[in-house]
Every structure is written in structure tokens, then in C-alpha cells.
Amino acid sequence: MTRNSKKTPNSKGHFGQYGGRYVPETLMPALIELEKAYKKYNRDKGFLDELNLLRKDFIGRPTPLYFARNLSRHTAGAKIYLKREDLCHTGAHKINNAIAQALLALRMGKKRIIAETGAGQHGVATATGAALAGLECEIYMGSEDIRRQSLNVFRMRLLGATVTEVTTGSKTLKDAINEALRDWTTNVQNTHYVMGTVFGPHPYPLMVRDFQSVIGREARQQILKAEKRLPDCLIACVGGGSNSIGLFHAFLRDNVKMIGVEAGGHGIKSGKHAARFAGGSLGIFQGCKSYLLQNRDGNVLGTHSVSAGLDYASVGPEHCYLKDINKIQYTYATDTEALRAFELLSRTEGIIPALESAHGIAEGVKVASTMSKNSIIIINLSGRGDKDVQEVARIKGIKL
Numbered sequence: 173m174t175r176n177s178k179k180t181p182n183s184k185g186h187f188g189q190y191g192g193r194y195v196p197e198t199l200m201p202a203l204i205e206l207e208k209a210y211k212k213y214n215r216d217k218g219f220l221d222e223l224n225l226l227r228k229d230f231i232g233r234p235t236p237l238y239f240a241r242n243l244s245r246h247t248a249g250a251k252i253y254l255k256r257e258d259l260c261h262t263g264a265h266k267i268n269n270a271i272a273q274a275l276l277a278l279r280m281g282k283k284r285i286i287a288e289t290g291a292g293q294h295g296v297a298t299a300t301g302a303a304l305a306g307l308e309c310e311i312y313m314g315s316e317d318i319r320r321q322s323l324n325v326f327r328m329r330l331l332g333a334t335v336t337e338v339t340t341g342s343k344t345l346k347d348a349i350n351e352a353l354r355d356w357t358t359n360v361q362n363t364h365y366v367m368g369t370v371f372g373p374h375p376y377p378l379m380v381r382d383f384q385s386v387i388g389r390e391a392r393q394q395i396l397k398a399e400k401r402l403p404d405c406l407i408a409c410v411g412g413g414s415n416s417i418g419l420f421h422a423f424l425r426d427n428v429k430m431i432g433v434e435a436g437g438h439g440i441k442s443g444k445h446a447a448r449f450a451g452g453s454l455g456i457f458q459g460c461k462s463y464l465l466q467n468r469d470g471n472v473l474g475t476h477s478v479s480a481g482l483d484y485a486s487v488g489p490e491h492c493y494l495k496d497i498n499k500i501q502y503t504y505a506t507d508t509e510a511l512r513a514f515e516l517l518s519r520t521e522g523i524i525p526a527l528e529s530a531h532g533i534a535e536g537v538k539v540a541s542t543m544s545k546n547s548i549i550i551i552n553l554s555g556r557g558d559k560d561v562q563e564v565a566r567i568k569g570i571k572l
């Protein structure tokens with residue numbers, strides 16, 4: 173419904189000066205094939221009907237829009253609503269995109285899907301999509317991450333995926349991405365590469381945004397039903413940027429304030445963070461022009477966040493564009509603030525949030541406290557925190 177007036181991205185995949193398709197020649201045919209298939213099936217009734225049915229019966233959509241009465245009272249400001257993506261099957265919004273891409277791969281006649289994963293969340297979502305669609309699945313993961321995330325590795329294997337260890341470079345996410353891209357270049361005939369967020373070369377930022385924008389379409393209807401009006405403010409955490417754009421997209425033509433929250437880690441001055449807008453500059457990374465944490469020579473910097481899902485050196489190109497046109501504001505929450513919000517939501521509402529989502533809660537509480545009691549904000553609760561309890565215990569020095 174906002175497509176025509178915005179016209180972003182353009183036909184080359186650019187959002188203003190951002191985005192595009194900066195890839196080696198060998199990957200171009202695969203991206204063009206994917207773009208064509210996406211354009212076709214995104215209008216195909218059979219595809220959309222099947223996707224909608226799975227959204228309902230498999231993912232559990234629509235997810236509730238929950239009025240957090242206790243948190244609102246605690247904050248003594250605006251009414252705070254939570255969009256409950258933590259209640260999606262597998263515990264986060266990532267499944268919205270993974271299921272849709274698995275279905276698309278099937279329609280494209282592919283036999284196999286591949287992905288890379290850092291903390292394992294996207295790997296688990298992709299393996300789930302593959303099991304559902306009856307596709308082979310291979311997940312690339314750095315050996316350092318395999319060691320740290322052994323439970324998710326076992327999950328993926330239970331779901332029937334092959335988890336392939338990447339032992340090159342820093343043995344983490346970016347090395348796994350290189351390996352997955354090498355696989356795709358070699359096996360493009362029968363393989364689809366599942367991108368986990370609104371990043372990478374065109375058409376991924378567009379396609380993943382469209383698959384995630386179900387979040388905001390639901391939230392918009394739900395708040396109109398509950399409050400008979402639009403909210404004053406929307407807040408979501410920003411890793412690659414898919415849960416946030418997923419919430420914001422249906423509201424882009426409305427007069428609603430929107431805030432994206434990046435990982436402030438130990439603070440911007442420390443250099444140990446993943447706040448691309450606060451500390452980054454324009455660069456090209458993994459097929460896409462965007463804000464990037466890099467040094468003067470253009471080498472990509474190491475990042476840090478207490479939450480693995482926000483710990484990434486670049487950010488989806490559409491976010492850069494929406495920042496430039498002042499449609500969305502960006503800020504960050506530090507590790508300490510996120511950990512405090514993690515405990516606050518657990519105690520006040522009986523909901524343990526993902527550490528990623530806790531960054532949104534931290535900002536939401538700050539903003540709500542400055543607003544009047546009849547103001548309304550919606551915070552996207554992108555995932556549940558079960559995956560994080562062990563890490564939080566470790567940080568607090570508690571032996572389990």
C-alpha cells in the first residue's frame with residue numbers, strides 16, 4: 173500500500189544512494205533469476221495463499237499486540253504495547269522470512285537451500301523452513317560459533333540440516349558468509365541462498381522487507397482496533413534491520429515517530445559496539461552500499477554487542493535512506509541498559525525478552541517516561557529470551 177508513492181528501491185535495487193548489487197560477475201545470473209522469481213510469485217495467488225496459511229497454522233500469526241499494563245505503570249508515561257514476535261514458532265521474527273524464502277526456493281525448482289549463521293538463530297529458522305518445504309539444507313558456521321552455540325547446532329541437525337564448520341579467518345560469521353557464497357556460486361543451478369535480514373545485494377533487502385512487513389500490517393490493524401487511533405511512536409532494535417523495517421513499513425505514510433535502536437555495546441567511545449549510524453560511514457560490504465563500521469583504510473572493524481543478533485558491522489540500505497529523509501531516527505542502547513531492560517520486562521510483565529529486543533525495551537522505557545499517559549507506543553518484541561538466559565547468568569557471575 174505504500175509501494176507506489178515511495179518507489180524504493182528503484183529497479184536497480186537502490187534506496188537513494190544505498191543498496192545496489194556489488195557482487196562478482198559469477199553471482200549476477202543467480203540474483204537476476206531470484207529477482208524475476210520474486211516479482212512473479214509475490215503476485216501469484218497460489219504462492220500467497222500457501223504463505224498465508226503457513227503464517228497462520230505453522231508460525232502462529234497473527235501474533236498478539238499486547239498492552240503491557242505493568243510496564244506502562246512502572247514507567248509512568250505513555251501506554252506501552254508490545255508486538256509479540258517472541259510468540260512466533262521458533263521464538264523470533266526470523267521465521268517469517270525463512271519460511272517465505274523456502275517456499276520461494278521450492279517454486280523456483282531448487283532442491284537445496286543454504287545459509288550462514290552466527291549465533292545460530294537464522295540457521296535454525298532456515299533449517300525449519302527446509303524441513304517444512306522438504307528441501308535439503310546446509311548451514312555454514314564458523315568453528316568459534318559452533319563451539320559457543322552447541323545447542324543451536326544440535327537443533328539444526330535435529331531438523332535435518334547439515335552444519336558445515338568453517339575454519340578459515342576469524343572462524344566466525346563473516347568467514348561463514350564467504351563460504352556460503354562460494355557454495356552458492358558453485359551450485360546455483362539447484363540451490364537457493366537464504367539471506368536472514370534486509371541486507372546484501374538486490375533483491376534481498378526488498379524481498380526480506382516485504383516478507384517481514386506482515387508485522388506492521390498486523391500491528392496497524394490491531395492498534396486501530398484497540399485504541400481507535402494510530403500510535404505516536406514505534407520502536408524496534410536494529411541488527412541487519414529486518415524486524416524494525418518489518419514493523420515500520422506499514423506506517424511509513426503515517427505521521428508516526430519511529431526509532432531504531434542499535435547495539436551500543438560498551439559505548440561509542442570504547443570502539444566496542446555495533447552502532448553503525450553513530451560510529452560508521454558509507455562503504456560497500458557483502459554486495460551492498462550502506463553505513464559500515466570501518467577504519468580509514470576501509471577495513472571492516474570488529475564489533476561487539478551482548479546480543480549476537482545485533483553484532484554486525486553494517487545495516488540494511490533502506491534504513492540509511494529512511495534516516496537521510498528523516499523518516500526514522502536511530503539511537504543505541506548499551507549492553508548495560510539492555511541487560512537492565514531484560515530483567516525489567518521479565519519482572520514486570522513475566523516476559524523474558526531476547527537480548528536484542530531488550531535494546532528496544534530500554535529505549536521504549538526512556539521515551540515512554542517523557543510522554544503523557546494517553547500517548548501510545550509500540551515496541552517490537554522481536555524474540556524470546558530463552559536462548560539468552562545462560563549468557564545473562566554468566567555475565568552476572570551466577571553458576572547454573
Ligand SMILES: *Cc1c(COP(=O)(O)O)cnc(C)c1O
Pocket residue numbers: 264265266293368369370409410411412413414415416481482526528529554555556
Ligand atoms: C536476528 C535477530 C535480531 C536482529 O536482526 P534484524 O534483522 O535487525 O531484525 C533481532 N532480534 C532477534 C530476536 C533476532 O533473532
